[in-house]
Amino acid sequence: MQFYSQFGQDQFLFERFFYGKRDGIFVDIGAYDGKTFSNTLFFEQSLGWTGLCVEPLPGEFEKLRRFRTAACANTCVSDYNGIGDLLDVDVTNDARMLSGLIENNDPRHVEHIDRVLIQKRVIRVPVTTLTNLLQIHNLTRVDYCSIHTEGSELKILMSLDFEQYDISLFTIGNSYRDGRIRDFMAQKGFELAVEFHGSDQLYKKKSLKMLPRTTVICAVWHGDPDRFDLLEGHMANLDRQTRPIDRVYVFDGGDTPPHYLEGHVMIASDRLSIYQAWNLALSMVQTPYVMNLNLDDRLAMDAVDVMERALDAGSDLVGGDWKICYTQEDTDAVTSSFPASELPFVPAWPPAGDPTRLGSGTGLRGTFGPACMWRTHLHQALGRYPYQFGDGTSIRVIGDAVWWHLLAQNKKKLQRIPGIIGNYYSHPKNQAEFRNSATEEEQRLKVCGIRLL
Template sequence: MKFHSFNAPDPNAPNRPLVTVFCAVWHKQPNKLELLRSHWANLEAQSIPVEPCYIFDNGDQAPDWLEAPWYSFDEPLTIYEAWSAATALSHTKYIMNLNMDDRLATNAVQTLVATADATNSTLVGGEWLVNFDESHLEQKFGVEDLWETGFSADWPPRKQANLRLGSGTAERGTYGPATLWNLEQVGQWYPSYFGNQSPIKSIGDSIFWQMLADKNCKFTRIPMIIGRYYSEEGSQAEFRPHKDNDHLRAHGISLISFANFVLSGDYSKWPGLNPEAVAPEAGPRNRIEQASDKLAAQFRAMGLGAQCAPQMASMQ
């Protein structure tokens, strides 16, 4: 395993941005270059400077026009390995993720940072308007109130106008598809593997929130729409089949993160060297199993029940 850096920022430069916004550019992502172009434009349009961090995998290279910082790993990565790599490669006070097909309001990062500073929070999340097409990808919009939106607990979301996700309002157990957290408090780390070294595939953000909650970190929700969340059941990681809940119950979480390998440069114990065997997915065999699968999907949508706590603590 090797990675190469391009347009890497100088961590000692004066007047550095306060926030790194990272994105995993998965090598199998359809129309990834079109998504990347509008994603970068969305970050450039932010009302305060942000430092992009794009993680490419499987040896993929960025197009010549991408002048933002980017890193290419020569092996395939899971989404949470890529997120973990971003934490290792970032040197700003705050960090946040933004998926390839989601978009932030132009003053969203500024709002999140101001809230984190004012409330002394470790992690801040806001509300998201759900989009079922790609019309939001190149839109510019500001942070908005919730007056004309409605919430439905269905997961995956069912198409309807002005549907909010429920993350910033606590109607759903999640804190976002994208959250901002204090990297100085949390450290350069993100959950990547279960205790048996199998990779986390779908519930890494819920695990992360729960681990911070267990450390009594302070969370704050903003009941304002800070972005547009794209929902497409057939193509997104959160809807793909996985055994994460089974692994979590049976093995717990490994405290070794992919960030540890990136920071040390030693990949000799990287679980990706011996990837887990992929068993064929068997569909539910009867109505009881169908109901069980539906209930499990609802719990995945709710996260692991992280609650706000009054004190902060470091993960380091």
């Protein structure tokens, strides 16, 4: 897939709102030549969307009309119908996109043009309202509207009949951070979702939810007598995340999930190791990122956000540090993430009640932590999550370490975040890593290797 926006607007919209959505409707005001820095071309080419492209510059409009399949209109857009004076600027690097109606130009914009222009001229152009354009082209329902007109944005919005025309999302050029745009959009039931580098602001209807980019997978062991109580806390913790998430729960031993459980559910009749359960869960993951979370551990409220940003920046797997807790009540009492340096590190293991952290975020214990986030597509090349030794016996403890080593062997980028991203419940009598010997499994690994497929 090829994206065209200047600052990733089209990719963000695709991944966060329109993933897999075909045959949508867009309106692009200030479409220029239809390709350069286009916010809508990707949707037209890759998803079969249709709509309307609007461009006032005659020369660029001819390129637009020949290149795009959407309907095209050669006009300026503002808050009236008539004729206006357009400042047509000739500058370097396709910055003719700085052209706009003289009457709506911000003085700072004019100063910027004067610094970079080669020449400029004033041309007379038709002007109309967005409401009029939507009426002419019979567009009562629009998924996405891009407005970039170098000064006319607020007038365009104020003249739009929001009752008659249903538009879900806007990206709006706001180079000089005019607070009136945000205030007006709030009055119309829209909230600012993100500000892109440069000038564009993304506004969405408050009722419109972002698509999750991460799926949290969790194994629910049939032999845990507290599993249903823990599930309630697990769900509540995920509900508090600042980013939307999907979730998959895997039950083994023919267990019956509680009726209140939210998310995708898989039930296996066999008894499963945690890594077998994760592999079942991975088969249902449809998001680009995936992370595991034990039933009794809890994420900081912004943990998914923090970890997604690390993967967005180029990492393949990311882990962080964890506050060690000794009761489930303390484990459930999460806050936002904070620097790992604010908690002492006590190297004794297992921990003995001291206020401490795991050390996984700063590399002090050689682990990436009890819950990591990684790119889902890694399994296409590297196979399943490690769950069996080469002789067919199950991995019980060291599957995480084997997975990290496998990624490193394949030159994937692994990252530790030096911040507390969650609460880790330490109760050695009931934890698998203490019931089973990691040393014994490490020896078996040397002898037998692993089975990935």
